[in-house]
Amino acid sequence: MTRQIRLALRAYGVGGPGQHSLWKDPRVPKNASIDIDWYIAQAQAAEHAKFDALFIVDSQFIDATYPPHYLNRLEPLTLLSAVATHTRHIGLVGTLSSTYNSPFNVARRFASLDHISHGRAGWNVVTSLDSGTSRNYGLDEHLDYTTRYGRALEHVQVVRGLWDSYEDDAFPADVDRDVFVEPSKLHALNHEGSYFKVAGPLNLSRSPQGQPVIFQAGVSEEGRNLAAHVAEGIYAPGGTLESVRAYYADIKRRALSLGRDPNHVVIFLGAQPVVAATDEEAHRLSRDIYEADNDFTRKLAQFGRSFGAHDFSRYDLDAPFPDVAHLAEKSGRTRGTAIIERAKSENLSLRETVLAFSQYQPSPFTGAPETVAQAIADWFEAEAFDGLNVGFRTNEDLSRFVADVVPLLQKQGLFRTEYEHDTLRGHLGLPIPANRWAAS
Amino acid sequence: MTRQIRLALRAYGVGGPGQHSLWKDPRVPKNASIDIDWYIAQAQAAEHAKFDALFIVDSQFIDATYPPHYLNRLEPLTLLSAVATHTRHIGLVGTLSSTYNSPFNVARRFASLDHISHGRAGWNVVTSLDSGTSRNYGLDEHLDYTTRYGRALEHVQVVRGLWDSYEDDAFPADVDRDVFVEPSKLHALNHEGSYFKVAGPLNLSRSPQGQPVIFQAGVSEEGRNLAAHVAEGIYAPGGTLESVRAYYADIKRRALSLGRDPNHVVIFLGAQPVVAATDEEAHRLSRDIYEADNDFTRKLAQFGRSFGAHDFSRYDLDAPFPDVAHLAEKSGRTRGTAIIERAKSENLSLRETVLAFSQYQPSPFTGAPETVAQAIADWFEAEAFDGLNVGFRTNEDLSRFVADVVPLLQKQGLFRTEYEHDTLRGHLGLPIPANRWAAS
Incomplete structure (x- = not known):
């Protein structure tokens, strides 16, 4: 099969980073960032367009100078769980900090979302950068950088271990044999590492995807290393074609050198396409x-x-x-x-x-629909990304992208016209991880 | 207005505590405890019957000897958020441990649920009793009892402080004045106590109820004390009429002596009514x-x-x-x-x-519909409870209670026939707490 582009929708609520003024646009609902109906509508629009995933970013520190979408936002998992029962295909990727959430809680919440969504949950692992956030969790000083990444790697490993607590067939619920649970298929993790000591087992059966999909956004040396070790999806920052290709090649190479299939690390480039009737207008x-x-x-x-x-x-x-x-x-x-x-x-x-560092830099995906579709196709062919993580200022902009740009990608065979799977792993071509305890 | 009974539905999934065998009943769906559609249907049935709340219990440690409903359960907040968008009136009370969740996370998640449900969130504060749970969070020894309750009290106080981060009118979003947020109405908490140090502010506007409703299940001396200090709803264990009345009077007295209105501590008695055509059959x-x-x-x-x-x-x-x-x-x-x-x-x-301690003790609410309704009315009049937190073995049992017992209570004027409010605070007769920062 031809390699196809993946599309994720980054839904912010009111504007994106740096967009202080967008709330004044009459087309932007002032309350969008806390309006669950707005998020459900976004997810349904993206699902209608056959997107792979809805992507929810997060942050945990504000003061009054922050842009609107930071100031007032729903907690990502609570948000996605509500969206889950109003959609059927689209993946649901939520950001959660490994620095400020216990592995047991993280494992439970994402496995619950995976059950509720019937196999569409993804965890975007972040380590929470700022000292403001650390003060919301009782720490005067933020964990240093190396500690934070070492801890993140172990955190993800513990979470994955907890997700394997039950083997897939642990609940026969067989009335004739009088066996609800098969005790030999429930496993305590008994992890003791440098940062965590977690006994388990998790009190939740293995979820439809086996394990929710791990996303990461590694940029620094340690971040890239973490991503190459554990990420199955990557949220990459934008840049020049050259810088983005270099990042792509670097991550794929690192994954390969760790014995992983580079196709199982799906790189999403962050993008804010600006589409209008003509290139000039855009x-x-x-x-x-x-x-x-x-x-x-x-x-x-x-x-x-x-x-x-x-x-x-x-x-x-x-x-x-x-x-x-x-x-x-x-x-x-x-x-x-x-x-x-x-x-x-x-x-x-x-x-x-x-x-x-704040000069005007238009998105490479700015122009008339044909121009934008061609730029996307060109960057994709040049191995700048496997997918785009697109954000829009207004619902109108999303609708325009879906109506005018996506069909051009479909015409080139670069984007699906129907869903072929019901799970996020299915959309992204990721295998279901074998349970570590299962007899091979 | 006459004092009226409150009703909450305790939805377990597969059976309740000690009900090992219930899963074999052909009427019980084997997967109910992880089936979000099952929970949504339960909530809708309870809402149709004008119940005050859906109540989700929790636990975090298992081994294979535990009863089915412990073995495989959705995380309560993820569950309730999905239920929220499929209901409109019923309160949504979820259990979350103050011992194993940071105040900042707890505040965010319940405030998010309160926004998503438009004012129906309640937090059942538990301190997590067993050493098994402590080993899932990296502790060999569980926090001792006094520490756990002192810590719980401070935890709730911090969470409430975070819920007040924004004053009610902090977001004018006034285009003419160019003011999205009013900086003077955003407040950092800067809490430094014995157990927690949390700066804030919370990155979420004040929720529809002002603050989600605090539930607690205090039984021991320290537990009762905590309940009297902070609980607005109480989940009381069952017992004899005498013991239950004594508990009720004790909690109300403690609340009064702390300067609180005893009506603002609503006591729900746990009950598992068994209803059949005749007393004998029941x-x-x-x-x-x-x-x-x-x-x-x-x-x-x-x-x-x-x-x-x-x-x-x-x-x-x-x-x-x-x-x-x-x-x-x-x-x-x-x-x-x-x-x-x-x-x-x-x-x-x-x-x-x-x-x-495991002898046969039938529920005081066992019998034909008239018998059960009368027992409920009698206990209520005797000040044994303000409400019942009812659990059922099967959907059929719930339907029978709703169809046959609830109308008898309504006929006596003891239970609402229509919702008069859209929020959990409204149902329970609890005031919206004034924001601590608001000019009086």
Whole structure:
């Protein structure tokens, strides 16, 4: 079969990161980020268009300067569980921090979602970058970067172990033999590692996918390493065609070197397509979107989020870029390190640095429907991604993408016209993991 | 208005505690405890009958000897969120352990459920009794009893503080004034107590009920004290009319002495009504239910759960009752202490003790519909409860109770015939708590 594009819908509620002003658009419902009916409608629209998954991002620290979609948001699993019973095919991927949730709770909640959705749950594992979040969980200092990733790897391994507590056929419920559960098919994990000690077993039968799908968004060295070890889906940040291809090749190579099938690591590129009647109109629209939030104070606050929500307003804007290497290192963000390197090498002030990193950069998927479809096809053929994780400003933009761009991809045989599976693993071509206890 | 009875439905999935054999009943779906459609149908049936709430119990440790409904169960919040969008009036009360969930996560999840259900969420606060559960969360020893309750009280206080992060009118979303959020109406909690240090704010607007309703099931001295401090709904264990009235009076008195309105602590008595065409038939049925699980090995395992899931099979059954005072004390269960006292004073062996505490005790609500309705009315008038938290073995039993008993209560004016409110607080006559930050 030809390699086909996967599509996930990133549903934010009110606008996306940096979109402070979008709520003023009369087409945007002010309450969308806490309106379950809005999310259900988004999921149904994406399912109608045969998307692979609905993707729910998360964050856990705010102050009043944050963009609207951060300020007021439903907890991802609670949200997805409600969406599950109003959809039948689309995958449901939720973000949950491995740093602030016990493996036992994570295992239960995602296995429950997998049962409720009949095999459509995915866990986007994040380690929660900012010190603001750590203070919401009783820690003054955030866990350091290496600890956080080592812990994340072990966390995922424990969760997967708990998901295997029951073998697939552990519940014969055989009245004649008087056997509800087969005791030999229930297994305690008895994990004792560097970070976790978890006995188990999980009090939930093996879920329809065997195990929910693991997503990750590794960018730094340790993040990529974690992704190559455990991720089955990856949420990759955007960039130039060159940088994105390099990332793609790197992740696939790492997975291969760990003995994994690179096709079982499905890379979704984050994208915000801007589609209009003509290329010109789309680029004008794209520029308007940028200008609507072209406010330096907000940019400065947004900029600080690459350094663990650091407050940069305390520095002289026109003095040389401040020494924040420890913040970049602690939060482990490649972006922070890249910023510091460029500021140093080009001798930039704080103001110049912020401006340099918040310049207008249109999405590569901006233009008339044909242009966007062709760019998507080209990037896909160039192995920049296996799928796109698309976000839109308004429902109208989503509808336009679905009505005008998706059919062009379908015409080229690059996107499904019907679902062939009922599970997220099915859509993504991922195998059901064998239970570790099952006799082979 | 006349004082009216509240009704909650305890939905277990496959059978209740001690009901090992119920799964063999052809009327019981073997998969009910993980079948979201089964729960949705139960909730809709209860809503059709104008019940106040659906009540989801929980536990987090199993071995293969546990009764079916423990072995395989959905996580309560994931479950209730799915039920929320298929119901419109009924309250949704979920059990979550304050010992093994961070206040920030608990606050987010219940506030999310309150938004999703438009004001119907309730949190049943439990402290998780058994050492088995503690080993699922990396602890060898369970927190001692006093610590667990002190910690629970502070936990609830922190959660409530987080629920007040935003004032009710924090999001004007006023396009003309260009104000999405009113920064002065977002408040960090900055809690630093004996057990928790939580900065906040919560990233979720104040929910429809102001705060979800707090339920608790305090039996021991510390448990009653916690309940009197923070509970708005109480799940009380069954007993004789005398013991139940004493419990009721004690809780109301404690609440009053703490300056609370006793009407704002709504006491639900756990009950498993057995209804049949005649009193005689109902009692025969009740006896049959008991006999179906009258198995000493199972009784011994069940017995151990009053002592933190202690394994009593290691003792000589016919020797004097073993010294397990430390277990009763650690788990803080009044039942454990009561068992030890009786075993000592009557000089019972282990076998005799187990038998003494697992004797046949029919529900006081056993009989023909008229008999059951009258018993409920009598106990209610005698101030044994404000409401019943009823559980049934089969859907048929629930239907019979709804069709034959509820109308008799309605005829006496003791139960609503229509919903007068859309929120759980509304049903229970509980006020919406004022936000602590709001100018008075």
